[in-house]
Amino acid sequence: MYADLHIHSTASDGTLMPEEIVELALKKNLSVISLTDHDTTDGIARALNSARGTNLEVIPGVEINTDWEDTEVHILGYYIDYHSQQLQQVLHEMRHARDLRAAKMIEKLKELGISIDYEHVKKIAGRAPVGRPHIARAMVECGYVSSIKDAFEAYLERGKPGYVPRTKMDPFTAISVIEKANGIPVLAHPGLMERDSLIPALVKKGLLGIEVFYPLHDQEMIEKYKWYCRKYAQVMTGGTDHHGPGTGYPMLGEVGVDQKSVENLKFIYSLLA
Numbered sequence: 585m586y587a588d589l590h591i592h593s594t595a596s597d598g599t600l601m602p603e604e605i606v607e608l609a610l611k612k613n614l615s616v617i618s619l620t621d622h623d624t625t626d627g628i629a630r631a632l633n634s635a636r637g638t639n640l641e642v643i644p645g646v647e648i649n650t651d652w653e654d655t656e657v658h659i660l661g662y663y664i665d666y667h668s669q670q671l672q673q674v675l676h677e678m679r680h681a682r683d684l685r686a687a688k689m690i691e692k693l694k695e696l697g698i699s700i701d702y703e704h705v706k707k708i709a710g711r712a713p714v715g716r717p718h719i720a721r722a723m724v725e726c727g728y729v730s731s732i733k734d735a736f737e738a739y740l741e742r743g744k745p746g747y748v749p750r751t752k753m754d755p756f757t758a759i760s761v762i763e764k765a766n767g768i769p770v771l772a773h774p775g776l777m778e779r780d781s782l783i784p785a786l787v788k789k790g791l792l793g794i795e796v797f798y799p800l801h802d803q804e805m806i807e808k809y810k811w812y813c814r815k816y817a818q819v820m821t822g823g824t825d826h827h828g829p830g831t832g833y834p835m836l837g838e839v840g841v842d843q844k845s846v847e848n849l850k851f852i853y854s855l856l857a
């Protein structure tokens with residue numbers, strides 16, 4: 585594989601540090617990777633630093649989690665100017681909203697007789713933005729539920745008594761956030777959101793690519809999204825969504841794109857710059 589363009593590090597919810605990801609990518613003989621942490625660019629400088637002097641190219645990236653109607657839509661941003669103050673401001677607000685949401689959920693759980701500590705949840709999350717999986721793990725560790733799955737099914741899923749909705753960013757706003765930071769907005773794993781009817785509107789807003797190659801995309805989906813790319817002049821991207829060994833995602837480089845796709849991405853970037 586030439587390039588893996590969808591990778592998470594400890595800057596968000598991955599288990600490998602940016603330096604370890606670079607090391608692994610070199611071991612797997614990848615030529616290009618992109619670090620695409622959720623709502624943060626904190627790992628990028630570290631990844632760029634440790635790739636310096638090697639043959640590995642690191643494309644600065646981000647994955648912005650948004651909501652549309654009753655589904656989550658993730659928008660990737662490639663070649664993002666992570667020094668952009670405006671971008672950092674938006675991402676900071678998004679992460680802060682997560683902290684507030686977590687605190688509210690812990691409060692709700694307390695009312696239900698489940699007493700977990702915010703500090704405990706924070707500790708589990710490490711430097712990653714706190715989220716429901718971390719709350720679920722604290723519930724398991726305190727013996728309130730027997731598994732993370734149970735915690736979600738009984739308390740933390742939408743509609744369950746411990747659930748608090750997120751402050752929503754919609755995918756159109758995410759596209760303009762990425763545009764303003766001079767990045768290339770790409771629709772992540774469209775096969776997961778099953779909302780293809782949204783694609784033309786996203787393209788109209790400025791979407792420039794679609795993640796065609798993704799672990800959970802079967803051959804039929806791949807063909808379908810290739811067709812969308814041709815029809816709407818979108819660049820094809822792909823990657824593993826790697827979150828670290830043993831997290832259920834494929835190993836780095838097992839899904840990705842060839843050199844031509846990366847060159848297309850670069851070409852678009854040269855037009856933006």
Ligand SMILES: [Zn+2]
Nearest residue numbers: 647658772773
């Ligand atoms: Zn995603």
Ligand SMILES: [Zn+2]
Nearest residue numbers: 590592647825
């Ligand atoms: Zn991801």
